[in-house]
Amino acid sequence: MLTIDEVIKLAKLARISLTEAEVGRFQKDLAAILDYIDELKKVDTTGLDPVSQVTGLVNVQRDDRAKVADNHKQIFSQAPEMKDGYYKVKAIL
């Protein structure tokens, strides 16, 4: 089972703040999931390549052509905060 500190570190990496109760719950849930998938380790996969694309496409490319988009206003209307045509974000430091 992951330690409480390890769960907190994961949440940091994933940029999600968790309550104390959530840390405890996800510690238990992750233990159940890791226990569940443990059986995979027994499968012999020597000589097998990892598979992520199943229909055989490789490096699909298209022409790098600029297109005019006329929906800037609509796109930016979804931002919680804008200033002078830019996304507004909090200070980083």
Added chain:
Amino acid sequence: MALEFLSLTELRKLLDSKKVSSVELAKHFLSRIKNNGGNSYITVCEDGALKQAGDADAFINSPGDNPLLCGIPYAAKDLFCTDGVRTTAASKILDQYLPPYNSTVINKLNGQKSVLLGKTNLDQFAHGSSGETSAYGATKNPWDETRMPGGSSSGSCAAVAAGLASWATATETGGSIRVPAALTGVSGWKPTYGRVSRYGVIAMASSLDSIGAVAHSVEDLARLAEVFSGRDEKDSTTGHQGVPAYAADLDADLEGVKVGVPKQYFIDGMNPGVKARVMESIKELEKLGAVIVDVDLPNTKYGSLVYAIVCPSEVASNLARYDGIRYGHVTSDAKDLLQVYEKSRAEGFGNEAKRRILTGTYVLSAGYADEYYKKAQRVRGLIVREFAEVFKQVDVLACPTTADVAPKLGHAADDPLFGYVTDQLNIPGSLAGLPALSIPCGFAKPADDDVELPVGLQIIGPQWGEQKILNVGYAYQQATDWHKRHPRAAE
């Protein structure tokens, strides 16, 4: 005449002969939704639907042929971006999101002058197999409102089953079309990976996501498959294969068609009624001329384990974009940028999304990626190869869609393994990118009550083998009428 359960061709005839108008149809469905929606819709587009229906009527009244779907009301799973129409993914983080564009499928449907009735409920971000992880409450199964419709395309399937739309768009990553189609007694199509563009559909696990549909019959699905399918420059994973005339080529003659029955899909502890219905339907296929062949897929048991690693990994990556800056929910309680991220995401994501993000982050993190993610991808290769071998012997596979009928609402509760178990008969095919159908094949009783609930027959084909599965499903529906049964509550 029950307009709500007519096929696409029947509706086409009524509309073209002016026996009913698109506006009348839209009003009919809107009033049904108002009367008993069963929480299958998150957003109902009353004004938009009446406007689109009016436009469709004007088009129908002008000279020339009408496209198949012109004026026919449908519902879209609330994972499809719809220009200017609220799209939530059943999450709070996108509660007020108005997409600035349409997904490719919605564009195609608009091109045919279809009428969008509304956006249907789902498991939040399509994470789930019960419908219960929606931030807008669980969808009810119209056959028994105390039960779940399955997920994640819960609302789309429940809406079609209850006659709240003629058909609906749906999506699948590992069972999300087939499972709810089976549990609500409708016909569902999960396409070959890359057959249909995913552009503009909110991503879950990109190496698996497939866009499909649910309808009242396989014939309707064949027609929809023609509209949906094809290459899209905006989705580089779409295949270059041409789109056959699926509906015109439907062939109910199963003489000599080889149907494989994988014994691993009849699992220990499955509902005996479900097993009996599926065996009866395989007998029916044999009666229609099919040759039944027992086949072996021994790696089936690893499917859900692979999925339990691959899916959260890709989820963690895809959900990283929700940062509270460009769109979506933002916290009102942050001192700096890091807190904007951490708190917006904490407030906006539900429990299941958080659990998958954390699981994915863990199995992808330094030191564990080889042990988990790479290992899972290697076993995925085994599953792909195993299916390819079996499809050298048979044309399609026939088996149960699910091992049981619809469970009671609340049954999924917060079980972190619920979906992996529920979807175990669907996930292996998804990992191999295979097309599949789930079609109604009778009724069975759950262990906990004396009610009759729908059972799904699953038909799986080789990659790009849509025509084969559609033919088998069509033949079955020509010989049986299970797909014409409707819940009493819908009548």
